[in-house]
Amino acid sequence: MAKIIPKIFRINTGSCNGCDVEFVATAFVDKFHITSLNVELVDDVKDANLLVITGPLTARSESFLKNALTKLRKPFVVVGVGTCSVSCGIFRDSYAINGPIDKFVAVDVNVAGCPPRPESIAEGIAKGIKVLEQKLNGEVIPKKIDTIFSDFSAPASFRGRMDLNADMCTGCRTCETVCPSTAIKISEDANGFIHKIWHNSCCYCGNCAYFCPTGAIFSTNSFDTVKLQNEKYSDVNVSHIFYDECTCCGEKYMPPSRGLLSKSYIKEDRNKLNAAICSKCRKEENFKRMYG
Amino acid sequence: MTQTQKITIGPFNPELEESVYFKLEADENRVVTHVEIINGFIHRGMESLVTKKNFMQNLILTERVCSLCSNNHPFTYALAVEKIAGIKVPLRAEALRVIADEVKRVASDLFNLSMLTHLAHHHELMRDTMNTREHMQDLKEIIWGNRMDMSANQLTGTKYDLDEKKIELIIDTLDRVEPKLRDLQERYENDEIFREKTVGVGVLPYEDAIEIGVTGPVARGSGINNDVRVMAPYSLYAYRKELQPKVTLREEGDVHARAMARFGDILEAVRIIRDVVADMPEGDTYVEKRPHIPAGEAVVRTEAPRGELIYYLKTDGSQKPVRMRWKVPTFTNWEALKVMILGDKVDNVTMILNSIDPCISCTER
Ligand code: SF4
Numbered sequence: 001m002a003k004i005i006p007k008i009f010r011i012n013t014g015s016c017n018g019c020d021v022e023f024v025a026t027a028f029v030d031k032f033h034i035t036s037l038n039v040e041l042v043d044d045v046k047d048a049n050l051l052v053i054t055g056p057l058t059a060r061s062e063s064f065l066k067n068a069l070t071k072l073r074k075p076f077v078v079v080g081v082g083t084c085s086v087s088c089g090i091f092r093d094s095y096a097i098n099g100p101i102d103k104f105v106a107v108d109v110n111v112a113g114c115p116p117r118p119e120s121i122a123e124g125i126a127k128g129i130k131v132l133e134q135k136l137n138g139e140v141i142p143k144k145i146d147t148i149f150s151d152f153s154a155p156a157s158f159r160g161r162m163d164l165n166a167d168m169c170t171g172c173r174t175c176e177t178v179c180p181s182t183a184i185k186i187s188e189d190a191n192g193f194i195h196k197i198w199h200n201s202c203c204y205c206g207n208c209a210y211f212c213p214t215g216a217i218f219s220t221n222s223f224d225t226v227k228l229q230n231e232k233y234s235d236v237n238v239s240h241i242f243y244d245e246c247t248c249c250g251e252k253y254m255p256p257s258r259g260l261l262s263k264s265y266i267k268e269d270r271n272k273l274n275a276a277i278c279s280k281c282r283k284e285e286n287f288k289r290m291y292g
Numbered sequence: 293m294t295q296t297q298k299i300t301i302g303p304f305n306p307e308l309e310e311s312v313y314f315k316l317e318a319d320e321n322r323v324v325t326h327v328e329i330i331n332g333f334i335h336r337g338m339e340s341l342v343t344k345k346n347f348m349q350n351l352i353l354t355e356r357v358c359s360l361c362s363n364n365h366p367f368t369y370a371l372a373v374e375k376i377a378g379i380k381v382p383l384r385a386e387a388l389r390v391i392a393d394e395v396k397r398v399a400s401d402l403f404n405l406s407m408l409t410h411l412a413h414h415h416e417l418m419r420d421t422m423n424t425r426e427h428m429q430d431l432k433e434i435i436w437g438n439r440m441d442m443s444a445n446q447l448t449g450t451k452y453d454l455d456e457k458k459i460e461l462i463i464d465t466l467d468r469v470e471p472k473l474r475d476l477q478e479r480y481e482n483d484e485i486f487r488e489k490t491v492g493v494g495v496l497p498y499e500d501a502i503e504i505g506v507t508g509p510v511a512r513g514s515g516i517n518n519d520v521r522v523m524a525p526y527s528l529y530a531y532r533k534e535l536q537p538k539v540t541l542r543e544e545g546d547v548h549a550r551a552m553a554r555f556g557d558i559l560e561a562v563r564i565i566r567d568v569v570a571d572m573p574e575g576d577t578y579v580e581k582r583p584h585i586p587a588g589e590a591v592v593r594t595e596a597p598r599g600e601l602i603y604y605l606k607t608d609g610s611q612k613p614v615r616m617r618w619k620v621p622t623f624t625n626w627e628a629l630k631v632m633i634l635g636d637k638v639d640n641v642t643m644i645l646n647s648i649d650p651c652i653s654c655t656e657r
């Protein structure tokens with residue numbers, strides 16, 4: 001089996017520089033273990049076999065990226081670093097953006113994050129090297145590669161992958177409104193709401209959690225955002241928020257969430273609110289009770 | 293008979309943090325006789341994008357103008373919004389904003405210095421600078437949740453608060469970092485290899501600096517103090533005069549002087565953070581989560597790690613800005629590059645570029 005020396009060249013296609021700064025940290029700070037991968041940073045793209053690409057690919061960069069790609073010798077691997085490189089992230093809707101990069105180059109590994117932690121970037125490079133070895137040896141690229149640096153950890157307060165506690169959520173759409181990179185989509189079907197968080201579009205800013213009135217959406221400290229290209233469109237958090245059926249009239253309605261109730265009724269006995277009854281029937285009942 | 297060499301650098305080059313393209317002409321001694329700088333690689337159409345997003349989304353989008361001064365942008369944006377809405381921010385929030393800002397300043401300046409020593413091929417100094425910066429990165433990750441983008445600001449205040457334990461962590465980190473910073477400062481000042489590479493290189497004389505209107509450490513390296521925190525204090529700097537930095541001014545105007553001016557900024561930032569956490573005002577951290585923003589217009593300015601940052605904002609009472617425009621520090625400092633590079637060696641070009649701590653993503657947005 002051929003052993004190769006991974007030769008890294010970084011291309012910035014219009015990043016806000018966060019990803020590039022963190023790449024430098026990954027490359028030069030020992031605690032991120034990149035030296036254990038025996039990589040070499042090369043000065044010229046033509047000597048590289050592992051491309052690290054950051055940024056959403058601005059219109060101006062497109063032709064220069066294409067030109068750089070022609071200089072590479074096969075096989076090589078591409079590791080996209082940062083949410084921008086995966087999906088154009090927060091800049092997606094702009095006239096000046098021609099990305100994401102996988103329109104123009106076959107990407108092998110995606111590292112979402114805005115910017116990703118150096119631990120994730122190191123993991124992305126390690127996975128890139130695995131793919132490179134497999135390409136060189138003519139092996140089939142697997143659908144998934146297990147975590148390579150399993151001893152990295154993150155502080156509890158790290159803003160990582162977002163998650164939803166569905167029975168706290170009322171489908172109010174606040175999170176969708178404040179999300180700067182349109183990573184949240186809420187749709188409706190016969191049974192209730194479907195709440196989706198696209199991790200590859202998310203810029204991990206925590207705006208949704210901050211503005212959510214019920215505390216349903218929250219960030220975990222997971223930095224497991226390094227995925228192979230074939231996982232790109234499946235890395236989505238899908239939750240269902242179901243309607244209740246009114247015990248009175250049989251209509252479907254969205255019940256108030258536990259999160260909201262515990263904010264509104266701090267002292268009162270909440271049991272009496274548990275009656276599964278829609279707001280229309282509740283109004284009628286109250287009217288009868290008071291004036292009937 | 294002199295022979296002109298044509299040299300290009302970039303746009304993708306490991307010595308350039310961000311993509312930019314230099315077309316140079318040099319004589320037989322590799323002295324630069326002509327400079328052309330081609331930009332636009334980082335243009336993401338952000339002035340248009342901010343008008344498509346609402347005020348809450350823009351808290352985060354402005355943070356992505358540039359990740360190195362990523363606290364300054366939402367901070368200045370919030371100041372502009374608050375000026376239009378006539379909202380007075382609680383004193384505690386002002387204090388929290390200043391802490392976040394100065395922490396970012398230390399980390400940003402240290403990153404620039406590590407890149408500088410990297411380009412000067414002084415690897416030991418580079419690693420020590422980078423490792424010192426890591427303390428600030430760890431601090432940011434623990435308190436704000438991300439090493440670069442802190443998401444600290446909120447319209448009318450801040451999203452975060454500090455309790456006793458977190459304040460202790462900040463003081464602890466500073467106690468560990470400060471001796472290292474002083475040691476580094478001494479080495480940057482006197483190290484012979486570093487001096488040889490940087491002293492007398494990329495000189496920007498005082499007169500040119502005035503004429504071009506450079507700001508931040510670039511101005512201070514050429515003997516000009518136009519630090520906004522001193523000249524037009526805002527936020528907590530306006531309430532508490534003793535917080536205003538005692539800036540380091542250097543006369544030499546070279547790469548070395550700019551590096552040392554940055555060290556002055558770093559140590560003053562450490563002092564400012566200590567002063568603020570020692571005397572935290574009590575009270576709320578914000579006024580309203582989702583304030584109404586009436587129609588209006590505002591201009592505000594702050595001191596980013598690279599110098600003066602100006603925000604212009606126009607609103608019409610709707611949920612989105614009508615217009616938002618920035619004047620970023622690199623915009624003026626960039627012009628000074630031509631003065632610095634002309635007549636210097638080709639091999640110094642990337643180092644001179646680095647010495648203005650260019651933020652191309654801010655400038656081209
Ligand atoms: S992913 Fe985030 S940090 Fe990286 S370049 Fe894009 S906006 Fe900047």
Ligand code: SF4
Nearest residue numbers: 169170172173175212
């Ligand atoms: S997660 Fe929160 S903000 Fe989003 S729809 Fe549910 S309740 Fe509303």
Ligand code: SF4
Nearest residue numbers: 179202203205206208
């Ligand atoms: S953290 Fe929330 S608000 Fe921010 S980008 Fe991700 S989903 Fe959107």
